[in-house]
Amino acid sequence: MSAEKSQLNSAWCLWYESRKEVAEEEEEWGTQQKKVTSFSTVEDFWRVYNNILPASKLEPNHMYHFFKEGIQPSWEDEANANGGCWRFGIRPAEHLFEEKWMTLLLSVLGETLDPTGNSVCGISMVMKQKGARIELWMKSAEDVAAIATVGRRLRQLNVVDKKEKLEFRKHMGDVMYVL
Template sequence: MPPKVIRGQGALEEDKKRLLPSYAQKHPLQHSWTWWFYETDKTKSWDENLKAITSFQTVEDFWSVYTSVKPASRLSHGCDYCVFKEGITPMWEDKANRRGGRWLMILPRRNRLLQLDYLWLETLMLMVGESFFHYGGDICGAVVNIRPRCDKIAIWTKDAHNKQNILAIGWKLKEGLGLGPHIPFSYQVHANTILKARKYDQKDE
C-alpha cells in the first residue's frame, strides 16, 4: 500500500488554479469602463440627472453589469445609457470630448424591440472588446438614447479632425453591426450639435 502524501494548502491552491477551466478566471479588458444612466427630470439640472452606476475592467464584470441592468428597449423615454472609458464623463464639456464627435445611427421606434437591444449590445462588444484595433484609442464611449420618435446609438470619438481614424472607426462599426441603407448612419461634430441645440433652445424661449 503506497504511503499517503499530505499536501499543504498552498499546493492545493495551485492544483485548483491549474484545474480550473479558463472561463472560470477573469479576463481583463484593455481599458476600464464606467456605466452611466441618465433619466430626464425637469426639476433637476442635467448634471444631477446623470448617474455613474458602476465600473468594470474584465469581460466577466461587463457581462455581470449588462445582465443586471434593464434592457435599453425597456427604458422610459428621455433615458440614456452611456458606457465610457473610466475618467471620461459622457458630456460635451469633458476635455476628452470637446474637440470630438460621434458616429450616430437612428433607429425608428417601431423597430425598438427587434433591433435596439441587439445593436446596443453589439456596439458595446465591439468597443470594449477593442475590435477597432489601434483606432480604439480615439474612442471615448458609447451612448444609447431612448426618445419618443426614434432611438439613437452613438460611438463618441475624441478628435473630429482626424478623418482617417473617424472613417476607419465608422467603417468597422458599420461592418460589425451589419448596418444596411435603411438605418441612417452619419458622423456629427459635437461643436455643430451644440450650436444646433442652442438655436433650438432659443426658439423655445
C-alpha cells in the same frame, strides 16, 4: 480556488441618465447623470449588463452611457472637448434591437472598432419617443483617418439599416461626414 478573470484593454464605466425635461440652465446640464459602476473584466461587464434594464425597455429621455474610466459622457469633459460622434437611430420595435445594441456595445468595449484603442471614448444609447439614438463618441474631430475607419467598421457590423444615414457630427457643430 478562484477562476482567473478576462481583462478588458480598458476599464469602463456605466452611466445612467434620466431627463424628464431638458435643462434650461447650463449649470443643470449633466446633473441627471449618475455613475452606476465601473468594470475592467469581461465577467464584471456581464455581471453589470445582466442586472440592468434591457435598453429597449428604457423610457423616453433615459440613457445608458458606457465610457472609458475617467471620461464623463459630456462635451465638456477634456477627452471629448475636441471630438464628435457618429450618430444613427435604431427603433426599439425593430426586430433584433437588443442584438444590435449588444453587438455595438461589445465592439466598443472590446475595442474592435478602434484599432488604436485611443480614438473612441464611449457609446451612448438615448431612448426617444420613436426609437433610440446611438452616439459613438470620438476623441478628436480632426483625426479624419480614425473617424473614417470607425465609420466603415460601424457599417460592416450591419447594425445600421442600409437606408439609415450614419452621420459624424462635431460636438456643438455641424455634420462633418455621412456614410
